Amino acid sequence: MAQTSAIPILKLREFLIVSIQVDLHDKMAEQLQHDILKRISETSAKGVLVDISALETVDSFIGRTLAETARMAGILDAELVIVGMPPSVASTFVELGLSMGGVRTAINLDEGYDMLEAYIEGQISHKKISQTEGEEEVGDEADRD
Amino acid sequence: MKQIEIREEADILKIRSEAKEMAQEIGFGLVDQTRIATAVSELARNVFTYAGEGEVRIESDCRPRKGIKITFIDRGPGIEDVELALTDGYSTTRSMGKGLPGAKRLMDRMEIHTHSGKGTKVTVEKWLPE
Numbered sequence: 003m004a005q006t007s008a009i010p011i012l013k014l015r016e017f018l019i020v021s022i023q024v025d026l027h028d029k030m031a032e033q034l035q036h037d038i039l040k041r042i043s044e045t046s047a048k049g050v051l052v053d054i055s056a057l058e059t060v061d062s063f064i065g066r067t068l069a070e071t072a073r074m075a076g077i078l079d080a081e082l083v084i085v086g087m088p089p090s091v092a093s094t095f096v097e098l099g100l101s102m103g104g105v106r107t108a109i110n111l112d113e114g115y116d117m118l119e120a121y122i123e124g125q126i127s128h129k130k131i132s133q134t135e136g137e138e139e140v141g142d143e144a145d146r147d
Numbered sequence: 148m149k150q151i152e153i154r155e156e157a158d159i160l161k162i163r164s165e166a167k168e169m170a171q172e173i174g175f176g177l178v179d180q181t182r183i184a185t186a187v188s189e190l191a192r193n194v195f196t197y198a199g200e201g202e203v204r205i206e207s208d209c210r211p212r213k214g215i216k217i218t219f220i221d222r223g224p225g226i227e228d229v230e231l232a233l234t235d236g237y238s239t240t241r242s243m244g245k246g247l248p249g250a251k252r253l254m255d256r257m258e259i260h261t262h263s264g265k266g267t268k269v270t271v272e273k274w275l276p277e
Contacts, residue, residue, distance in 0.1 A: 025164065027156040028192070059163060059181060061188040062245040090181040098185060098249035099235055 049118035055086030198223025
């Protein structure tokens with residue numbers, strides 16, 4: 003059996019929920035990244051909530067890996083939200099000279115969930131609009147014929 | 148004083164939690180504990196990445212101040228240009244180049260002794276607010 007990060011990735015409707023309850027070393031972080039992306043592709047999840055409220059430190063490697071994972075998830079059409087970064091970790095992270103570079107963050111799971119729902123609703127209505135526009139174009143052409 | 152060897156990635160976790168624990172015992176607040184643990188994490192990773200192995204000493208003595216002192220010793224290739232290595236964003240590996248300069252910002256004092264081909268000794272201190 004393939005090695006996994008041993009961090010459970012739960013599926014809840016169209017979302018995945020990951021709660022990191024152990025201190026991560028670099029290989030574990032990389033493995034978790036791999037596992038999350040694999041689960042997204044297996045489940046066609048539309049969003050991922052990654053709860054880091056139990057992490058005592060987020061150093062440059064973990065920070066980069068999380069930010070990378072978010073961007074990779076985006077390419078797989080899943081929105082990833084980092085949830086619950088403790089204030090002491092957030093301030094240290096910035097002092098270290100890092101930024102989450104466009105990654106969505108939320109204060110807790112509730113907020114993160116709302117954020118994902120709003121994002122997905124926005125995406126659906128956006129798709130509907132572009133579909134309607136597409137139909138109209140087809141209609142226009144049909145009229146011309 | 149605690150002395151811990153770095154031989155594998157899991158040792159970085161051990162060092163991080165030992166440093167945080169000692170920082171807490173000394174009386175540092177949560178934010179400073181986090182700063183210390185994060186800086187230690189960056190510096191221990193440097194040892195592992197560049198030298199493969201080394202050792203770390205954590206002590207509650209940084210006279211004349213009160214605080215914590217952590218020393219990282221390796222017999223790796225050494226740092227060719229310390230000034231450059233302390234520049235934000237400079238890295239000889241795939242990393243973001245935040246390790247050394249970031250750790251320096253999080254701590255109150257940093258001292259680097261390095262000899263090309265012989266190794267590196269990095270000492271950092273964090274002082275208790277007076």
